[in-house]
Amino acid sequence: MPTISISSLTKRFGKLTAVDGVSLSIEKGEIFGLLGPNGAGKTTLLSMLAVLMEPTSGDARVAGSDIRTQALAVRKSIGMVFQGGSLDNLLTARENLELHASLFAVPKELRARRIQEALELVELTDRADERAGNYSGGMKRRLEIARALLHHPQVLFLDEPTVGLDPQTREHIWAYIKKLAQAESMTIILTTHYMEEADLLCDRIALIDRGKIVQLDTPEGLKRQMGGDRVKLVCAKACGRQQLARMRKLPFIKSVAQEDGHLALVVLNAPKHLQKILAAVGVVEEVHVLPASLNDVFLQYTGHAIRNESAEDDAQAHWAAHR
Amino acid sequence: MAVWRREFIVYTRERERAVSSVVTPLIWLLAFGAGLGASISVAGINYQEFIFPGILAMNVLFTSMFYGMYVVWDKKLDVLKEILIAPQPRWVAFTGKALGGLTICAFQVTILMIMGALFMSIPLTPLTFLFTLLGSLLFGLGAASLGLFIGAKLSSPDAFSLVMSFVMWPLFLTSGALYPIANLPAYLQVLVHVNPMAYGVDLMRGALLGMWTYGPLLDVGVLALFVAVFFYLGQKAFEQLNLG
Numbered sequence: 208m209p210t211i212s213i214s215s216l217t218k219r220f221g222k223l224t225a226v227d228g229v230s231l232s233i234e235k236g237e238i239f240g241l242l243g244p245n246g247a248g249k250t251t252l253l254s255m256l257a258v259l260m261e262p263t264s265g266d267a268r269v270a271g272s273d274i275r276t277q278a279l280a281v282r283k284s285i286g287m288v289f290q291g292g293s294l295d296n297l298l299t300a301r302e303n304l305e306l307h308a309s310l311f312a313v314p315k316e317l318r319a320r321r322i323q324e325a326l327e328l329v330e331l332t333d334r335a336d337e338r339a340g341n342y343s344g345g346m347k348r349r350l351e352i353a354r355a356l357l358h359h360p361q362v363l364f365l366d367e368p369t370v371g372l373d374p375q376t377r378e379h380i381w382a383y384i385k386k387l388a389q390a391e392s393m394t395i396i397l398t399t400h401y402m403e404e405a406d407l408l409c410d411r412i413a414l415i416d417r418g419k420i421v422q423l424d425t426p427e428g429l430k431r432q433m434g435g436d437r438v439k440l441v442c443a444k445a446c447g448r449q450q451l452a453r454m455r456k457l458p459f460i461k462s463v464a465q466e467d468g469h470l471a472l473v474v475l476n477a478p479k480h481l482q483k484i485l486a487a488v489g490v491v492e493e494v495h496v497l498p499a500s501l502n503d504v505f506l507q508y509t510g511h512a513i514r515n516e517s518a519e520d521d522a523q524a525h526w527a528a529h530r
Numbered sequence: 531m532a533v534w535r536r537e538f539i540v541y542t543r544e545r546e547r548a549v550s551s552v553v554t555p556l557i558w559l560l561a562f563g564a565g566l567g568a569s570i571s572v573a574g575i576n577y578q579e580f581i582f583p584g585i586l587a588m589n590v591l592f593t594s595m596f597y598g599m600y601v602v603w604d605k606k607l608d609v610l611k612e613i614l615i616a617p618q619p620r621w622v623a624f625t626g627k628a629l630g631g632l633t634i635c636a637f638q639v640t641i642l643m644i645m646g647a648l649f650m651s652i653p654l655t656p657l658t659f660l661f662t663l664l665g666s667l668l669f670g671l672g673a674a675s676l677g678l679f680i681g682a683k684l685s686s687p688d689a690f691s692l693v694m695s696f697v698m699w700p701l702f703l704t705s706g707a708l709y710p711i712a713n714l715p716a717y718l719q720v721l722v723h724v725n726p727m728a729y730g731v732d733l734m735r736g737a738l739l740g741m742w743t744y745g746p747l748l749d750v751g752v753l754a755l756f757v758a759v760f761f762y763l764g765q766k767a768f769e770q771l772n773l774g
Binding site: 258259260261279280282283285287289290291292293294295297302306307309310311312 | 532609612614618619773
């Protein structure tokens with residue numbers, strides 16, 4: 208039985224359908240990614256699975272319990288790291304962990320040990336008695352991850368685990384996440400709008416846009432579906448019909464499109480065939496070869512790219528600063 | 531219990547909040563009470579003394595309600611989600627929050643009463659202290675529940691000032707905290723009689739100064755009803771919170 212099974216889960220806010228008939232099943236020990244732009248419905252989906260929000264329709268089971276009728280059992284089996292900063296900044300790291308342990312009814316005799324283990328995992332042992340408010344962004348996120356692990360959940364939800372962190376810290380966090388999945392065989396579901404994060408971490412990825420899953424596969428599978436690398440050519444003169452026709456005949460060229468001032472090609476194994484392509488086009492001013500990326504896949508399925516940062520992130524940062 | 535402990539630690543570490551919560555009522559007492567008291571006395575006692583229980587009640591109202599409404603910020607910051615995701619029924623979180631507010635309230639009322647006894651000749655004995663404190667806690671529990679209820683229903687902190695104008699100030703100003711009820715025009719009397727805070731003020735003034743309008747039984751009865759209604763509505767609102 209899958210650890211998580213979701214069937215036609217839907218959430219509407221008035222006229223807006225945030226999550227639109229999503230069905231999924233996720234196996235034990237998987238790192239599963241929900242990849243999509245802000246506002247795609249990722250967080251709403253997680254909130255429903257974590258029983259923070261009631262679905263408008265549809266069903267889901269998390270670790271064998273129904274999210275509608277067995278809310279407490281679901282909550283016992285999950286841990287969650289939120290997007291917006293959910294630490295008590297006035298409490299020390301250890302006090303934050305103690306609060307969580309008692310909220311989650313971790314038996315008293317186990318608490319001290321679990322807290323120690325969690326602190327060690329995220330390497331915060333020697334700063335445990337500082338106030339969380341004095342921590343850097345990366346340390347806060349690590350503490351939040353440690354906190355979510357205290358009650359040994361079967362399923363861990365990570366909502367944008369590295370948003371707003373610098374590249375080095377992000378790599379750190381990724382390493383922790385991988386370590387967890389391997390060592391604890393925990394099922395991890397993360398949302399992200401960073402391509403490389405999904406690509407690097409996830410066993411499978413669901414591309415989500417406007418509340419719907421548009422594609423679901425392994426990162427490699429998704430890139431394979433894209434059919435090849437992207438090549439951008441800026442021609443010396445505007446390309447004629449003849450040239451276009453000639454290129455379309457080449458077997459390794461999957462598609463040719465004319466975009467403002469340049470040609471956009473999708474090519475199988477582009478580095479190898481570049482010579483032949485150039486021969487067919489004639490004189491070019493610039494050549495760009497971009498290896499297949501999830502962004503292209505997303506673009507292909509939804510017709511728009513995943514924006515990187517957005518007003519939503521800024522708003523979050525704004526709130527966090529107020530604390 | 532964990533929630534309650536958290537609230538208490540947070541309060542003791544937010545010095546600004548703790549200090550301002552005691553200073554504001556003192557300014558009321560000194561500037562307003564002593565100022566107006568210079569030319570007025572009520573029912574044979576000094577005006578400053580007369581409004582002292584009223585100012586205590588005001589402090590209870592404002593602190594408890596603001597404390598409750600603070601969950602609007604918690605909602606924005608995901609702090610509340612962290613509490614609500616725990617495998618506990620929602621009413622446990624609500625009760626923890628309400629008790630947290632009550633503890634803060636007890637702390638402040640105690641400090642104010644001691645200062646009143648030391649500097650304003652408030653007649654304080656262990657017994658009057660205890661009864662006044664209990665009265666303030668009963669009223670405070672209702673006010674904190676009301677605040678939590680409003681906080682759970684509000685979607686953004688922008689509506690705070692609306693709540694102040696339309697709920698908190700009217701409750702305070704028609705509670706008899708600042709004047710005796712007996713001489714009021716009829717329409718104001720009606721407003722006072724339906725205001726639960728009036729019974730809180732009456733209970734505290736009675737306990738402290740022995741001046742009653744409604745009597746202890748009616749006061750406690752009305753306040754208990756006030757608490758019951760908003761405690762129920764508040765935990766219901768927590769139950770229905772949709773966070774995402």
